[in-house]
Amino acid sequence: MEGERPASPARSSGLPAGGAEGDSPGGGAPFPGSSGSSTLLQGEVLDLDEDEDDLEVFSKDASLMDMNSFSPMMPTSPLSMINQIKFEDEPDLKDLFITVDEPESHVTTIETFITYRIITKTSRGEFDSSEFEVRRRYQDFLWLKGKLEEAHPTLIIPPLPEKFIVKGMVERFNDDFIETRRKALQKFLNRIADHPTLTFNEDFKVFLTAQAWELSSHKKQGPGLLSRMGQTVRAVASSMRGVKNRPEEFMEMNNFIEIFSQKINLIDKISQRIYKEEREYLDEMKEYGPIYILWSASEEDLVDTLRNVASCIDRCCKATEKRMSGLSEALLPVVHEYVLYSEMLMGVMKRRDQIQAELDSKVEALTYKKADTDLLTEEIGKLEDKVECANNALKADWERWKQNMQNDIKSAFTDMAEENIHYYEQCLATWESFLTSQTDLQLEEASDDKP
């Protein structure tokens, strides 16, 4: 059930690598440029409207916008959505914008924790207002994730950043950690907002809009902790059975997930290691350049040359810093998110297997006539529906996820390559200008020597 998407215009290079370029559910293309040029772009869109074919496309997509449709969508990245314009007569375009910022530390007698400000801008009717501002802490995000998993056990819920990172962290809340987490949390919420199904989840809405006390009371509703725990125990036991009868396509999926998980974990490690090595290289380079300056103090005839070399090294240091920050902004967060995604995926597979196991156990019971067959048959009927729903949901979301993953990975690595090219280009220019200055110097000296 793929929605058709009209060709999107060229994207501005300002899009970050983290999010894939996104099309909204209605198939409208995001427009490059800032909102300042909206009037012009609005005009362009009106032109499109007059085109019947495009209208048809739009309306076709509109029909898909219900709970059971799973048109593969590409989520928009946080920055790219700023470039998108909302159109009132096209409710299917992106209409939910979320930012996470302003981490603040709260100290109570029992604990210290951080809250983040979450701003939501929306044009959706079901929201009471068009703008919301709330403060949430990590625990609240965990709650949201749990609720989403509960409601949609076989959908691929976006991952949350880790609770805490054990190695190399002395303080729980150092600035880098908080910033990395903040970005990841923003990503998390936007991925939900871009998901065709999850975006309409009620708990999600409450999370984005409710005041602190409202959220607390809302949290208390719903299945209690104990019952959830009970479910988990049963789940573990039954998931094993689910594996045995897993349909072929899910076997393939599982195989993919296992290998993908291995590889992405390795890539995560490699990328972190590269960052570390680059940092150490930078530290040594910073010590290297000044020695040439020191040397120039005792050499009369080589002062200029030596100082020149020192300044070249200094400029290469700056280029290295830029390369590193590119790595840490573009590549590392993306790769790490997919490490977490791969864990998520394994969880999703398990839950699917559990659901199937439930069915299988009832079928088994029927075979051995263990209980009331009529009741069993009825239950089996319901469970068969449940399994079919779960499988379909997963299948569709899987395709969507894979597409996203491909785009995100491709983007991230392309950006990394770009950063490296830029780094070498800068260093090249630096040293070439050094050579030029030296040859100029030699020409000068030659003409000075002439009688």
Add this chain to the structure above:
Amino acid sequence: MEPAPVDPERQLQPAPIEPLGLPNSGLEAAVGEEAEGARDAGSGVDTMTENNFGLKKIEISVSEAEKRTGRNAMNMQETYTAYLIETRSVEHTDGQSVLTDSLWRRYSEFELLRNYLLVYYPHIVVPPLPEKRAEFVWHKLSADNMDPDFVERRRIGLENFLLRIASHPILCRDKIFYLFLTQEGNWKETVNETGFQLKADSRLKALNATFRVKNPDKRFTELKHYSDELQSVISHLLRVRARVADRLYGVYKVHGNYGRVFSEWSAIEKEMGDGLQSAGHHMDVYASSIDDILEDEEHYADQLKEYLFYAEALRAVCRKHELMQYDLEMAAQDLASKKQQCEELATGTVRTFSLKGMTTKLFGQETPEQREARIKVLEEQINEGEQQLKSKNLEGREFVKNAWADIERFKEQKNRDLKEALISYAVMQISMCKKGIQIWTNAKECFSKM
């Protein structure tokens, strides 16, 4: 000063330009003319050089290195490396070169040659040898003297050493140097027969000893200071460079891991597979490119090392000056005190303390005859002393003049060489950057096709 017994071997060679009256030198004084001639003829030529054997231009190369085993002085088996030295003479007319000599030498023989030159040419900044053991090594390079890369770099260093001597206007004419290139057997014996070890001033080796020199030539004091600074700054530079090389190696090599993982991952991807696989290949290329880059950089380090060791040679010349000045001042002091004694004896006033004076006071006056005798001895000594002082003064001035001429030559050579080294460093960086751009552009293309 007694003339030394004539040494037949030495007669053949033009004398080194030596200040006359060098303590314990025993050299012939009368070779000044030839020395003059030698000094004028040559002038800072690089590889081609004129020397006194047949007025032909020669080319020197250390073309091979070979592992050998033999027995050392204690009759124990040892492994060492021998180097093949080939000398070619170049015909003036057609520029063709003919192999005239070829022999094998080991590092210790080079050391012997250099030590000899240090003794006989104390006013010359004698070119240094490449390092005996690998220092300033970064982790991948081995510090093993038998490592082929080290041996190769040492071969180049030894060739450079010989070329430096051959292109030095004064050193190139040395007979022992000539024999080093031409006489394989017995060369060691020949060198030792010159007795240069005896002539060496042991005080020169005592680097830590300080001499209270009242009036050193200021230029030499500055030069010593400069050579200390040079040594310190180049050591520091080499150390940090080695660490930078280490880190750079790490950055490049870790990327190689991408290659393997991408390749494995590509197996499960339908659309992304090809792009991943080919990008992975470029990551492997990137990782292996660092080996050549760092090997090139090692040549830069070697160029710097040569001047690190040259600092030591500079210091040796300064030291020699200090010693000569010290001896001069001591001699002057001694003369002055003898003169004083003489005067006191003659006039009868006792101003300086002397044991004889004290004892005569205690045990009775000496006779006038005794006094006369003493004065006569002192006057003889004073005469001798004045002669010695004169010649020492002359020596000292000659030394300063000659040494400073060579130092000026050295300075120009150093400026040229270091500038060239820095430029070649930049060229290396440029080549590294170009390679990087190429590889990452290819990788980017692969990624964008995923």
